[in-house]
Amino acid sequence: MGVACEGGRATLRLGADNYTVLAIDYSNHTVTVAGAASGDDHCPRVARNVTVPPGTWLSLSDTANEDLVFWFDCVFTAETPPPRADVPPPISCSGFRSPSGATSFVVVARPGVDEWEWPRACKKPVVVPVLKDQLLNPDADYLSRLNGDGYGQLLKLGFQLTWDPSAGPCYFCENSGGQCSYNQVGEFIGCLCSDGRVRSTDCGSKKNKKAIAIGTSIAAGVLSLLLVVMACLYIRKRRQYKVTSSSRLLKPTASGGTPRSRGSTDMESGSVRSLQTHHFTYEELEEATDSFSGTMEIGDGGFGTVYKGHLRDGRVVAVKRLYNNSWRRVEQFLNEAAILSRLRHPNLVPFYGCTSSRSRELLLVYEFVPNGTVADHLHGHRAAERALTWPLRLSVAVEAAAALAYLHAVEPPIVHRDVKTSNILLDASFHVKVADFGLSRLFPLDVTHVSTAPQGTPGYVDPEYHQCYQLTDRSDVYSFGVVLVELISSKPAVDMTRDRSEINLAGMAINKIQQRQLEQLVDLDLGYGSDEATKKAMTVVAELAFRCLQQNGEMRPAIKEVFDALRSIRDDGFGKKGAALIAPRSPDTVHAPWDSISTTPSVSQ
Incomplete structure (x- = not known):
């Protein structure tokens, strides 16, 4: 049982039901989920008890949740009279009104509930957990509105599950410095290690574990002696230079490598000597x-x-x-x-x-790359120079796409994970040098995605990756789509001074392109309104960016296809008979007076 991506949402299956994942807290080992019954309805009808199948790695949190008990279709008679005044009134929503006069109730599970007589007039109760802190939230006052829309709002906020971090193969994988990999149905398939290999449970080895034990024993035996020696050395000679915390983190230990790295393979050990x-x-x-x-x-x-x-x-x-x-x-x-x-x-x-x-x-x-970043020239401190003309911007797009296509084509492939204009450097001749690989991932050939906590820069992060915790090569394509929009608009990816609906450039671009209002998005000073060829080229690039920014990663083109299309626009203009060299487009995207044709992707230059 694992988190899967269905319909653009992260879902978790418990028994026969799927639950939407609202949040995952790795530090506290909790996951907050909401059931299908929460929906958009203010007064949903809960179908069955929420239970966690025995033997799974998850369990209901005893401290974070409070149970709501539903009694449906209660028909009272003289033998089973209605509840006393200390019980909340029936659920008031119209969906629970019955021609026969049957009523339904929802109460908070408290001591003594099982002693009530009136529930015998109702169907079997259904028990559903909700978040305790929300139930008791004085600002929302859900308790007073429980029999109205209050319980529906609580169900939307979900409930909390917890897991034992020491249970299951993923614990051993992450504890050894790896990343857990899952197949399309959420089953654990192996541990992805930093050398690009996938191992069965962890990235360590018995040999390394033995080395840890030996190193620990030696360290314990000489600890007192080391303390004395260190004290003497400190007194006799003060350090001439300030040692930063990074040097302490990287100082070799008795078992070799860095403290964090012990028990891992050479590539994973963090030792730059290898x-x-x-x-x-x-x-x-x-x-x-x-x-x-x-x-x-x-x-x-x-x-x-x-x-x-x-x-x-x-x-x-x-x-x-x-x-x-x-x-x-x-x-x-x-x-x-x-x-x-x-x-x-x-x-x-x-x-x-x-x-x-x-x-x-x-x-x-x-x-050293002397000409700054693309971000500097588009909307940073060098934007006033207007050095990046439209032909140069198109070349920047082509060369950046070429670099990403190369990363995705090497074995094992590499996903950059932080593609943005501030990571695209320009040399003296305005040629591209893609930089900053600190967040990059080696990506094995035999898996469809890697499950990992989303990282990157706001405004560039793939929304599917952010929602479903599943990294793919199409995550880079989304980020590159934002870069393309920056190149045609000269606008930053996130700008809090813009209108609220346009703070995120990707959302703004999708809206303007769909509404056929491209002139409100592009930088008109680049020649969009004065040169027909420039206008057509910028329109095709906007079309390509639109495809890269699709919410569903499977709808985005591969970076090789993006590179090939951009290179064709730069080198061949619009090809024969004015046809744009990109794959067929949606009729609801960009309005342009030509037809699109497909091309064969290429990563060569």
């Missing part, structure tokens, strides 16, 4: 960045500050330095190093290397 890349010393990178001077700082990444540096061999580099933060930050750094060390593509930022796990800090080194 990577096939150049290792820099901390000292040479400190020298290159003028001791990480503020004047050399060029920006902040998702989890680190980036500095410009000059190596002794003359290369100009960008050095990413870990924030003083958590284990999660270290894992993202190591994930980026592991992925970049095996990639080579002209539209990916060149990765020069990193420091070793023995370094005082973990630093990643890239080629």
